[in-house]
Amino acid sequence: MVVGMSHAATIHVGKTHAFKSIHSAIAKANAGDTILVHSGLYQEGNINIDKRLTLIGIDHPVIDGKKEYEPISIRVEGVTVKGFTIQNSGHSSMNDIAGIKIYNTNNVTITDNILDDNFFGIYAQESRNCHIENNRLRAYGKAEHFVGNGIHAWKSDSITIVGNEIMGHRDGIYLEFVTHTEVDSNLSQNNLRYGLHFMFSHDNSYLYNTFTSNGAGVAVMYTDRVRMEHNVFNENWGDSAYGLLLKDIRDSHIQHNVFAKNTTAIYMEGSNRIQMLDNRFENNGWAIKIFSSCMNNTLSRNSFIQNTFDIATNGGRMTNRFEENYWDKYEGYDLDKDGIGDVPHHPVSLFSILVERYPSMMLLFRSFMVTLFDRSEKLIPSLTPEHLKDDKPLMKSAII
Amino acid sequence: MIEIKQLSKHFGKLQVLREIDLSLEGGQCISLIGPNGSGKTTLIKSILGMVIPSSGTIHFEGKNISREWAYRNDIGYMPQIGEYPENMSIGQVLDMMKDIRKIPENLLDTELYEKFELDKMLDKRMRTLSGGTRQKVSACLAFMFSPKVLILDEPTAGLDPVATEILKDKIIDEKHKNKLIMITSHVLSDLDDLVSQIIYMQDGRVMFHKSLVELKVDTGTNKLSKAIAHIMSLKQELSKETIYE
Amino acid sequence: MSKKIIKYVITDLLRNRTVLLYTLVLLALSLGVFLMEDNIDKGIASMLNIVLFVVPLVSIVFSTIYLYNSSEFIGLLVSQPLKRQSIWLSIAVGLGVMMAFAFFVGIGVPTLIFAYSASGLMLIVAGLLLSVIFVSLAMWTAVYIRDKSKGIGLAIILWLYFALIFDAILLFLLFQFADYPIENIMVAISMLNPIDISRILVLLEIDLSAMMGYTGAIFRDFFGTGGGMFVTLGVMLLWFAVPLWLSNRYFKKKDL
Numbered sequence: 040m041v042v043g044m045s046h047a048a049t050i051h052v053g054k055t056h057a058f059k060s061i062h063s064a065i066a067k068a069n070a071g072d073t074i075l076v077h078s079g080l081y082q083e084g085n086i087n088i089d090k091r092l093t094l095i096g097i098d099h100p101v102i103d104g105k106k107e108y109e110p111i112s113i114r115v116e117g118v119t120v121k122g123f124t125i126q127n128s129g130h131s132s133m134n135d136i137a138g139i140k141i142y143n144t145n146n147v148t149i150t151d152n153i154l155d156d157n158f159f160g161i162y163a164q165e166s167r168n169c170h171i172e173n174n175r176l177r178a179y180g181k182a183e184h185f186v187g188n189g190i191h192a193w194k195s196d197s198i199t200i201v202g203n204e205i206m207g208h209r210d211g212i213y214l215e216f217v218t219h220t221e222v223d224s225n226l227s228q229n230n231l232r233y234g235l236h237f238m239f240s241h242d243n244s245y246l247y248n249t250f251t252s253n254g255a256g257v258a259v260m261y262t263d264r265v266r267m268e269h270n271v272f273n274e275n276w277g278d279s280a281y282g283l284l285l286k287d288i289r290d291s292h293i294q295h296n297v298f299a300k301n302t303t304a305i306y307m308e309g310s311n312r313i314q315m316l317d318n319r320f321e322n323n324g325w326a327i328k329i330f331s332s333c334m335n336n337t338l339s340r341n342s343f344i345q346n347t348f349d350i351a352t353n354g355g356r357m358t359n360r361f362e363e364n365y366w367d368k369y370e371g372y373d374l375d376k377d378g379i380g381d382v383p384h385h386p387v388s389l390f391s392i393l394v395e396r397y398p399s400m401m402l403l404f405r406s407f408m409v410t411l412f413d414r415s416e417k418l419i420p421s422l423t424p425e426h427l428k429d430d431k432p433l434m435k436s437a438i439i
Numbered sequence: 440m441i442e443i444k445q446l447s448k449h450f451g452k453l454q455v456l457r458e459i460d461l462s463l464e465g466g467q468c469i470s471l472i473g474p475n476g477s478g479k480t481t482l483i484k485s486i487l488g489m490v491i492p493s494s495g496t497i498h499f500e501g502k503n504i505s506r507e508w509a510y511r512n513d514i515g516y517m518p519q520i521g522e523y524p525e526n527m528s529i530g531q532v533l534d535m536m537k538d539i540r541k542i543p544e545n546l547l548d549t550e551l552y553e554k555f556e557l558d559k560m561l562d563k564r565m566r567t568l569s570g571g572t573r574q575k576v577s578a579c580l581a582f583m584f585s586p587k588v589l590i591l592d593e594p595t596a597g598l599d600p601v602a603t604e605i606l607k608d609k610i611i612d613e614k615h616k617n618k619l620i621m622i623t624s625h626v627l628s629d630l631d632d633l634v635s636q637i638i639y640m641q642d643g644r645v646m647f648h649k650s651l652v653e654l655k656v657d658t659g660t661n662k663l664s665k666a667i668a669h670i671m672s673l674k675q676e677l678s679k680e681t682i683y684e
Numbered sequence: 685m686s687k688k689i690i691k692y693v694i695t696d697l698l699r700n701r702t703v704l705l706y707t708l709v710l711l712a713l714s715l716g717v718f719l720m721e722d723n724i725d726k727g728i729a730s731m732l733n734i735v736l737f738v739v740p741l742v743s744i745v746f747s748t749i750y751l752y753n754s755s756e757f758i759g760l761l762v763s764q765p766l767k768r769q770s771i772w773l774s775i776a777v778g779l780g781v782m783m784a785f786a787f788f789v790g791i792g793v794p795t796l797i798f799a800y801s802a803s804g805l806m807l808i809v810a811g812l813l814l815s816v817i818f819v820s821l822a823m824w825t826a827v828y829i830r831d832k833s834k835g836i837g838l839a840i841i842l843w844l845y846f847a848l849i850f851d852a853i854l855l856f857l858l859f860q861f862a863d864y865p866i867e868n869i870m871v872a873i874s875m876l877n878p879i880d881i882s883r884i885l886v887l888l889e890i891d892l893s894a895m896m897g898y899t900g901a902i903f904r905d906f907f908g909t910g911g912g913m914f915v916t917l918g919v920m921l922l923w924f925a926v927p928l929w930l931s932n933r934y935f936k937k938k939d940l
Binding site for chain 1: 723725726729732733736737847848851852854855858859862866867870871874880883884886887891892893894895896897903
């Protein structure tokens with residue numbers, strides 16, 4: 040290994056070069072070599088990288104799996120695949136065929152590739168320290184079971200997923216039993232199910248990502264110590280679509296995110312000790328649906344603007360703290376001019392409770408009758424939870 | 440000119456006109472008289488198409504007026520109370536009527552317009568006008584288009600004596616042009632020198648239709664008002680008798 | 685219809701103090717809302733209440749009073765060489781155009797300036813339709829009922845019914861039949877009220893996100909699709925045409 044590195048060779052593949060196929064180049068290469076693949080169409084079935092090689096595509100050569108094979112499989116550590124167009128992987132319901140699949144290894148780098156119409160896009164299983172950056176993945180799935188996930192990691196650790204664009208897959212990014220991972224500045228859009236989906240994936244952070252118009256938004260479950268910051272969740276529309284669905288998430292941090300135009304921006308159940316700070320909720324149907332199974336969460340300095348409903352809940356005792364949020368529906372006053380309203384705000388309206396119970400009531404929303412109901416409830420609360428309130432509502436949004 | 444046959448009208452259970460037969464010709468100036476509620480206004484409105492008869496027919500120059508409207512080009516109507524859109528000026532009301540009638544400006548009869556001096560208040564809004572001025576506007580509109588038939592409902596009510604004289608002179612002029620003029624009026628003495636025929640109505644019936652000369656001979660009086668009074672007292676006794684029968 | 689009568693009705697109404705006041709009040713309200721509110725949809729939501737409440741009320745009550753006050757004049761027009769139908773429809777058009785115009789100046793223009801958006805356009809369309817629909821209902825009221833105070837009373841009752849009572853009945857039905865799949869029936873019932881139709885159409889724009897939820901989706905599937913929108917606008921036009929047609933049929937035989 041060490042010897043190979045010091046004598047790294049560069050091998051060219053292409054029509055006008057000694058090696059016509061990538062297969063033959065890999066066969067001749069030694070660990071540590073770089074293979075430069077020139078533009079062209081390479082239909083070589085499965086390319087299995089079993090040596091520590093760097094594969095670089097020049098002008099995006101096309102590796103085509105002819106809807107039959109897994110175009111690239113990586114089985115040793117230290118491999119780099121950069122600058123290819125990888126398309127038409129096989130589809131299978133038995134095993135997870137991917138455009139690029141990393142099998143039980145470490146330190147693999149996948150960058151600047153275009154993945155088009157593959158079953159799974161980039162798949163890492165039982166791998167560590169892999170780097171997946173600046174790839175563009177596109178699939179054309181019509182139904183969830185005909186297409187795999189864009190970037191899929193399973194039982195892995197310390198993966199960085201940065202600056203990728205994922206469209207048309209089942210889940211844009213899917214992580215299961217993946218730890219210490221950073222998901223940063225990705226765009227996950229128009230995927231059939233979730234833009235981001237993770238389970239049992241502790242100590243990960245998700246920063247500056249955009250999740251737009253995915254079938255069911257973003258769903259995260261059974262995970263501790265998550266950091267989700269500066270992400271944008273928008274236009275996740277539908278009855279069971281959520282900007283962000285939190286199920287059994289604990290000790291996590293959700294800060295500086297923007298939730299816009301989602302049917303339900305955040306749906307949380309069984310989630311405890313979450314710090315939800317400085318988020319902006321705008322033009323959502325429901326900003327937050329919080330269930331009584333959620334405890335000891337803190338919601339502070341968030342801005343709620345032009346949501347149809349700000350908070351909905353199934354009632355019960357609430358141990359969550361709402362403090363210093365900006366509510367555009369707040370009708371109180373600030374006589375001492377300290378920027379904090381002098382009377383508490385009750386963000387749950389009577390009508391939102393009725394709609395939870397009788398969904399057809401939505402038909403009457405904004406009718407005078409309903410406005411009258413809400414007004415009278417504000418004066419004499421009877422059905423709305425008395426203890427769910429913001430004692431220090433901000434007079435102005437803390438977020439620009 | 441106007442043939443009315445078996446004309447009846449009821450408003451709900453109230454019978455307002457009962458089988459009226461009348462024949463009216465050009466050159467006649469007819470006074471339509473009778474007590475309140477006798478059906479005078481309903482008869483006029485039937486001729487004008489404002490009230491739809493329950494049964495019977497009205498022919499205007501030989502044509503049945505039912506569902507017709509063009510025949511009204513030949514009728515000038517001065518209502519009892521002239522109400523106009525309150526924010527329109529006199530000028531606009533006149534313009535609108537001219538628009539409706541489509542008669543060229545040089546053929547318009549502007550005599551009343553000039554004599555009533557309406558040209559000096561063309562910009563006045565209708566809501567600011569007194570009852571008398573409104574009557575002047577109504578009269579002016581009725582005569583302006585030189586119609587063959589003039590129907591005047593209480594024309595002198597509310598007019599000052601000077602205006603009344605102007606109007607009377609105008610009516611006499613039109614009578615000489617062989618026009619049919621129908622007038623309802625309570626103030627009988629005003630009409631003495633105009634009227635050539637009397638139609639007396641009571642309880643929705645035409646009690647009689649006679650020329651002034653005939654009437655005076657029949658009743659043996661020279662004054663119209665006395666003749667009418669005589670008739671009314673007779674008729675009332677008659678109707679009492681019918682009740683006793 | 686007669687262009688002349690339309691022209692003179694409009695001339696008369698252009699100088700009407702109530703119409704002027706109505707326009708100015710709407711204008712003041714919309715400027716107040718839009719200048720204080722920076723979120724467009726929130727401004728539209730505030731305007732929606734005015735459009736659903738004030739516009740039908742003023743349209744029906746003002747038109748009814750106007751028709752009663754004009755009854756002598758209408759009689760005079762009937763005595764002129766004009767078809768009754770053309771008189772009646774011309775008055776309807778004149779009134780409809782003026783009420784729609786007042787709405788457009790008072791709310792339409794500020795909305796276009798400050799809140800030009802899909803929801804803003806929908807609000808304007810809804811307001812214009814409500815203006816003419818309630819003029820049409822006023823025509824119907826005024827032609828059937830001879831007595832002015834009874835007629836105005838009926839106009840106010842009609843407004844109360846469409847603005848409040850109907851929704852109360854709907855609410856009652858919703859509670860009573862909450863256990864049944866009644867969404868489609870509810871959509872059908874809401875078609876019986878032009879104010880509700882307008883409200884739902886604007887709702888689908890400003891509360892789009894919430895309306896994408898399950899129940900909302902049913903409404904959206906109906907109102908939001910091309911076909912549903914076509915049906916909805918058709919129903920709104922019927923709400924304009926049917927009362928007017930009935931009133932015209934009656935007016936042709938009415939004794940004045």
